[in-house]
Amino acid sequence: MAFAQLHCVESLTQAREQQQNDALIIIGNLETIDDTELSERVRAAQQSDQRIGQQPLLLVQPEVPEKRLVLSPTGPLNRDYDDVRQIFDAARAAAKMAQDAGARHPLLLLNGVNVEDQRYQQAHLAAYLGFCQALYQPLEAREARGEDDIEPTRSVSMVSALDADWAMAIEAGKRVARDLAGTEPERMAPLRFAEYCRQAFAQTAVKVTVIDDYQQLQHEYPLAAAVGRASLEVERHRPCVIRLEYKASRPQRTLMLAGKGIVYDTGGADLKVGGHMAGMSRDKGGAAAVAGFVKTVAEWQPDDLNVVAEIAAVRNSIGAEAFVADEIITGHSGKRVRIGNTDAEGRLAMADLLSHLREQAAASELPCELYTVATLTGHAALAKGPYTALVPNGVARRNQLAQGLFECGEVFGDPAEISWSRREDFEFVKGRTLSDDLLSSNNGPSATTARGHQFPMAFLVGVSGLDQHGIDSDKPLSYVHVDIAGSGVEGGDWQHGKPSAAPVTLLSGYYLAK
DSSP: OOOOEEEEESOHHHHHHHTOOSOEEEEEOOSSOSSHHHHHHHHHHHTTOTTBTTBOEEEEOTTSGGGEEEEEEOOOSOSTTOOTHHHHHHHHHHHHHHHHTTOSSOEEEEESOOTTSGGGTTHHHHHHHHHHHHHOOOHHHHHHHOHHHHOOOOEEEEESOOOHHHHHHHHHHHHHHHHHHHSOTTTTOHHHHHHHHHHHTTTSSOEEEEEOOHHHHHHHOHHHHHHTGGGTTSGGGOOEEEEEEEOOSSOSEEEEEEEEEEEEEOOTTSOOOTTTTTTGGGTTHHHHHHHHHHHHHHHHOOSSEEEEEEEEEEEEOOSTTOOOTTOEEEOTTSOEEEOSOTTOHHHHHHHHHHHHHHHHHHHOSSOEEEEEEEOOOHHHHHHHTTSEEEEEOHHHHHTTHHHHHHHHHHHHTOOEEEOOOOHHHHHHTBOSSTTOSEEOOOSSOGGGSTTTTTHHHHHHHHHHTGGGSSTTSSSOOEEEEEEOTTTSBGGGOTTTSOBOOTTHHHHHHHHTOO
């Protein structure tokens, strides 16, 4: 699983002396370039090409490595709405241009970026991650065509004091997340998803446990088992739960994550129609991001943070055995759930994972913070656009956790927005009769339901037993639901778009950055 390795140098002069690069990429505000000789050459070139400084361009310049000079402007960086993603985007555009020109070991130089501005403190990291995002190719393509052939850029240098190991640890996690999220449903069927995880964490400190016995799943994860019921007749589609555990040497707190891994979502008995099934192999993006973050943890090896993750890898198939609306299913917590719509399967798949994690957190002597991460609702994409939606419980709100994540996302270029949980959300998911404790959803799509991405968080709180660990309890537990339906792929194109690996960078920056 190779990607462009990062080498940081102190100065452009040092890079020239080492003579290891075959292109120079300058990113930023290009009105004045810090290097006098380069600045004069660029100004001279602008006399005949007014595109320079306005869009990414490749110039032939004799004084740069292999005569390749790529200029990739960010535009202004001092307006109210400017942020570090402009550097990410400029690096992404430049990376493809340099590679297409034949460069395999380019040098990145940020120009005119004020790293004293809090918004740009992680500018060099953003440049490297944007560079890698551009050059990433899907797992199926690498396996079919050969990784060396379609990802030929082997290294990148950068004039920066950035810790290269830290940057590459994040990129390693993002690569795992992109592979798992973007790969087609047969190559990443549940047990093959689990096998990929085993390989990704081989020879690391992360313990991987896979539960694939259906009777055990029915007993310990009954709601996820119900979602996967119609898939049992096809051996390769059978569901499983994947548990990832990292134990630190001197832990100060524990992070617990549940990931939605719906490897294909037909909608079940509430079948998706009208062309809406295309792209539903990416409904495992939340689980992919969870595994990706754990990969970053495995590479970085923090000594003060325990991490426990559970992933439900399930196919929501249609067939005679499919679960249907109006069924009442008892979850791991003992809560009785009436099914309102089988296309609201993601919250069911995560419910028992969260219940298991809640039990472990309640028994722990260390502070614990819990998350669910999912491509859960179309409403999140409509309400937040290309941003991750954070929905905290009362404990997380009191602890300023969501606000901290929001601020971190701004600095690290993996932005999120906060959506507050309200009493109406909890009323919406209450059982309607004495037969059921909770209603999993209404019978309409989330995108057309008021508070469509907030009320699922209330359901998850109730069905997992977290409602017994609020701010009024003896054992309050912090919990944030993370909906990446709007941020999980580039451009919102769930069929063809490249996975973004959100929120791997956000979580890494918040929990692992020193």
